[in-house]
Amino acid sequence: MAHVPKVSRAQIVVRGLTNRCPNCGARTLFQRGSLFKVNPSCSACGFEIEKANDEGFFLGSMSLNYGVTLVCFLTPVMLFAYFKVIGTTSAIVLAGVGAIVFPALFYRSSRSWWLLNYYFLFPHHLPANGGKGRSGEDGNI
Numbered sequence: 001m002a003h004v005p006k007v008s009r010a011q012i013v014v015r016g017l018t019n020r021c022p023n024c025g026a027r028t029l030f031q032r033g034s035l036f037k038v039n040p041s042c043s044a045c046g047f048e049i050e051k052a053n054d055e056g057f058f059l060g061s062m063s064l065n066y067g068v069t070l071v072c073f074l075t076p077v078m079l080f081a082y083f084k085v086i087g088t089t090s091a092i093v094l095a096g097v098g099a100i101v102f103p104a105l106f107y108r109s110s111r112s113w114w115l116l117n118y119y120f121l122f123p124h125h126l127p128a129n130g131g132k133g134r135s136g137e138d139g140n141i
Contacts, residue, residue, distance in 0.1 A: 005129040009120055016116020019108055023047035023128050029112055036107055047126075048133050049115075061114035065103050068110065073102045 007023065015022050019029050026044035031037040040050045051057070074095055081091030103110075118125075125131035 007128045012119045019112040022119045061110045065110035
């Protein structure tokens with residue numbers, strides 16, 4: 001008999017897009033009053049968001065943030081400059097400022113979306129579905 005997960009992939013997607021805990025759906029992914037601080041664990045269900053032994057896990061969110069910045073911001077600026085919609089100097093200034101501001105503004109979403117991607121592929125790793133977080137039941141990813 002197949003195990004039916006308590007948290008579906010659709011719920012994981014909605015929770016990831018709304019910066020919620022992938023395990024219980026509570027708004028506890030980030031600390032209140034801080035733009036960049038991720039909670040070490042969910043205060044509602046105890047899900048470990050930041051694991052000390054998984055230091056490299058969120059490097060994927062940095063790559064995701066970089067890719068979205070490149071595709072959604074820097075590429076259009078370069079195309080506008082190429083087709084002379086904006087001047088070269090304006091494009092350089094806009095790209096320079098945008099390369100710093102856009103990733104900072106997208107930081108929270110990239111962290112949440114990275115969890116979404118992981119748990120969409122491995123929903124059985126969620127504690128609500130019988131797993132033990134990112135390390136799975138056997139200690140391996």
